[in-house]
Amino acid sequence: MTLKAGYPFWLVKDGLPFTFPKLDHDIDTDVVVMGAGISGALVRYYLINAGVKCVTVDARTIGLGSTSASTSLLQYEIDVQLHKLSEMIGRDKAERAYQLCSHAIDVLGEIVKKRGVDYFEKKKSLYYAAYKKDVDNLKKEYEARKLAGFKVRYLEADELEKEFGFKGYGAILSDQGAQTNAYMLAHCLLQHKHQKGKANDIFDRTPIIDIKHSKNGVVLKTENGYTIRCKKLVYATGYEVVNYIDKKIVELLSTYAVVSEQYNERKFWKDDVLIWNTADPYLYLRTTPDNRVLVGGRDEDFRDPVKRDKLIDKKTKQLTADVDKMFPELEFKPEFSWTGTFGTTKDGLPYIGPYDKLPNSYFALGFGGNGITFSLIAAEIITDLILGKENKDLELFSFER
Numbered sequence: 001m002t003l004k005a006g007y008p009f010w011l012v013k014d015g016l017p018f019t020f021p022k023l024d025h026d027i028d029t030d031v032v033v034m035g036a037g038i039s040g041a042l043v044r045y046y047l048i049n050a051g052v053k054c055v056t057v058d059a060r061t062i063g064l065g066s067t068s069a070s071t072s073l074l075q076y077e078i079d080v081q082l083h084k085l086s087e088m089i090g091r092d093k094a095e096r097a098y099q100l101c102s103h104a105i106d107v108l109g110e111i112v113k114k115r116g117v118d119y120f121e122k123k124k125s126l127y128y129a130a131y132k133k134d135v136d137n138l139k140k141e142y143e144a145r146k147l148a149g150f151k152v153r154y155l156e157a158d159e160l161e162k163e164f165g166f167k168g169y170g171a172i173l174s175d176q177g178a179q180t181n182a183y184m185l186a187h188c189l190l191q192h193k194h195q196k197g198k199a200n201d202i203f204d205r206t207p208i209i210d211i212k213h214s215k216n217g218v219v220l221k222t223e224n225g226y227t228i229r230c231k232k233l234v235y236a237t238g239y240e241v242v243n244y245i246d247k248k249i250v251e252l253l254s255t256y257a258v259v260s261e262q263y264n265e266r267k268f269w270k271d272d273v274l275i276w277n278t279a280d281p282y283l284y285l286r287t288t289p290d291n292r293v294l295v296g297g298r299d300e301d302f303r304d305p306v307k308r309d310k311l312i313d314k315k316t317k318q319l320t321a322d323v324d325k326m327f328p329e330l331e332f333k334p335e336f337s338w339t340g341t342f343g344t345t346k347d348g349l350p351y352i353g354p355y356d357k358l359p360n361s362y363f364a365l366g367f368g369g370n371g372i373t374f375s376l377i378a379a380e381i382i383t384d385l386i387l388g389k390e391n392k393d394l395e396l397f398s399f400e401r
Helices: 009-014 038-049 082-089 091-115 132-147 157-164 182-190 238-243 305-310 312-326 371-386
Strands: 004-006 027-034 054-057 120-122 125-128 152-155 171-174 178-180 208-214 217-222 227-235 251-260 274-277 284-288 292-301 334-344 351-353 361-365
Touching: 009 182, 009 334, 027 038, 027 217, 038 054, 038 182, 038 361, 038 371, 054 227, 082 091, 082 132, 091 120, 091 178, 091 182, 091 371, 125 132, 132 152, 132 171, 152 157, 208 227, 238 361, 251 312, 292 312, 305 334, 312 334, 351 371, 361 371
Parallel strands: 027 054, 027 227, 125 274, 227 361
Antiparallel strands: 004 334, 120 178, 125 171, 152 171, 208 217, 217 227, 251 292, 251 334, 274 284, 284 292, 351 361
């Protein structure tokens, strides 16, 4: 599956910072992590730190799948509002899901600090009502978040315009939020205790063409005829998981993103907060460390990558107009535009853990608008399971929910 097209800003900016070999021999290991985007990189990071012998393989050059197309917003909010999720699965479970995402943001900040890199910026998050009809719903969401213990403030329409300089019908301002560069973060995580030619190694451009699960382990065959034997297999292939799961768990969509030219002076909106709205599909904005504005949204159902890609120019114009309407003083000029495929689930939650039809497998599927935080949650849960520990949050994200 072609997961992105166009010119993702992070890929153009950072190029190929590290190289990895193709697999050219048979391997016997404890765990294989299949997929080396941000999800696979986080799973590997946790497993290595836990002393688990593992090998990571990716079909592409590492990072060139959906990770390079990520807009890298880190939010505790998920695509289904907290008060609505509470109605779907119960208040305790819904609040736990939101709290886990908040926890994931904090842990990601700690990991980046330990790794000695700067791909993490703490930001507040502003969620505003795009239409007047959304106000009552937004106020319910505010009360639900406040009740769950999140530091939030409700802004009326006049307060929103006065503080942030654009018109809306009200907003929730959250203290918790952050932004990153998922592409470079994945690469930096993969360098952790990475030794070429040793155990715990990483291989890219190594498509897996056959997988056999049994009660004794898993056997993988590569495109070039090599065999990988392992006790456990972690699927971290993101939206390509539809090739392995025979259950309808995700709806695929295409989102579009545009990054502006670099500004000489950093005069954006207050505190450079993360901005997103109640529209469906929702609009979202963030800034970059090198004085640019990123805008995304205008999602479409994913059916045909060719048709998806042909819409890039049209969506670029629409997203540019969206920014111009909100912040005409920015004089937004697009420089990089791209599209990427992502998935949504019935409850906005990811799928994490074992899938009974594939013995000795675990899945790290961070679907939704905040897939990076979901990926960290998956890394924590799967590491516990591989170590033989119980994890109380497994049921929340299981395939059987």
